[in-house]
Amino acid sequence: MLRARGNGARRDEAVEQLHAKNDRLHKEFRLGSWSRYDYDMTTGRLLFSKDGAVKVITEIQIAGSTSAKADNWLWAWANSNLPDDLLTDAKLVRSFGEKNSIDALAQAYVTDADNDLEALGWELTGAMVRICDALGAYRSPRGEGGALYLIFKSVSWAG
Template structure:
């Protein structure tokens, strides 16, 4: 569990009656690596298909559970949204969507999946409401949520001094210029 040790800390040594955690650590590492690779591929597809990241504007309606992007061609891209968490850039803290006061329960289900994964594998960073983190950690958490929930992609948007990390589902595209 080399690359996760700095974020999650080392697990205590097993007692003689417990199996070695090495197999579990390898499974966890593989899950995170697979999740990050999947999110990268999904992001590349979204960039190519509808221009994600090309200066689009975005808005999330958490009550409706949707995110809308307007790309540089004027297309309106809408999808179901889930909030994974927020990164406070002023103090370097992450607040999970599963216990965020601004996040309605229906749009925290993907964050809940990450919490369940953390509980299953004893990963405190995934089960502690507020932790120290950086933007790379936010992307790692978002990739894991995207993988576990089978989402179509992830997005990070600014909201004041915070960065909101989200996953989104199947997109619908409307071109208002199409005749």
């Protein structure tokens, strides 16, 4: 298991770019303000809705997940419970990490030296957004203090 070290300039830059992309999506599509969201692992979509009506449709890939119980990040490509169709970009990140000797991108599990799993999740997801030129990302809370991190490949209004 790899232990991530501090915040390097590259990580900070990737997170800043991710925040800028997510801010644009919030302004343009009001992402983060809809009363409901549902992800469908069979279609690879994350749907945002209000009052039972779908408002925004996104195509997603899965970055990875954090677990407070295990106190780590698990890359999606290393999680056998996830559908292979939604792991294409995560596998690209793994290859990038292997080619460039970036252990945090190439090893299945990553822990955070600062014990801040949410920050770690956003940092690694930010790296994936940057490497795969995604439009932004979303964090879906999960039980026991963990979260599932998704990246957006496309975003459009429903209808």
